[in-house]
Amino acid sequence: MASFLARFGTLRQWHWISSALCLAGMLLFAVTGITLNHAGQIEARPSVHTLEEQMPEALLAQLDAPADALPVDVRRWLERTVGKRLDWRSLEWSDxxxxxxxPRPGGDGWLSVDLGSGELLYEVTDRGWIAYFNDLHKGRHTGVLWSWFIDGFAVVCVVFSLTGLWLLVRQAGRQALTWPLTLAGALVPLLLMLLFIH
Structure with a gap:
């Protein structure tokens, strides 16, 4: 490992660069780990926004039978009415x-159009900033880019941890508590899992 690192930079360089890259993410995941662990004790007051509207007859007539794609005019009217662009990939269209x-981080939402009456119902629930960051922690409804970020962040954390371990190996002779503390860091969660989590 030492020769590999020497080819691409020193061990300390890899350690400080990986620590710099994962600092913000590690703080985010550490804090949201606490908020998730105490989610039942953190009071949340969701706000719900509801919109009811009537679809024009001319647009409703374009929806006489389910098709592969929603007509462009209908999509535009719906997005203009609710005031935002919508992702139509999960649209369910029945008779x-x-x-x-x-769905979205920190909240939820849905839109429905009654094809008999043309009634549009749109509802968005916002559960607040803590719920938003908790969902980022879990990768819930965050999309593919956030998923890639989490994977990349995990790789950088592995580099940070392994270079830290290698630095411990090199410095262990000068610090008597190095291995007892490292062993405790590994054994405490293992013992808790084996003895108290069933």
Whole structure:
């Protein structure tokens, strides 16, 4: 390992660069680990925004039968009415209604159109900033880019941890508590899992 690191930089360089790259992410995941662990004790007051509207007859007539794609005019009207761009990939279209789930970090939402009456119902629930960051921690409804970030962040954390371990190996002779503390860091969670989590 030492010869590999020497080829691409010193051990300390790898350690400080990986620590700099994962600092913000590690703080985020550490703090949200605490908030997730105490989610039942943190009071949340979700706010719910509801919109009811009537779809124009001319647009409703374009929805006489389910198809592969929603007509462009209908999509534009729905997005203009709710005031945001929508992701139509999970649209459910039956003979009775259009239904679009709109999950997101820190909240939820949905849109439905009754195909008989043309009634549009749109609801968005916001559970607050703590719920938002907790969902980022879990990767819940965050999309593919955030998923890639979490994977990349995990790789950088592994580099940070392994270079830290290698630095411990090199410095162990000068610090008598190096291995007892390292062993405790490994044994405490293992013992808790084996003895108290069933």
């Amino acid at each position: 009775e209604e259009l239904y679009l789930p709109l």
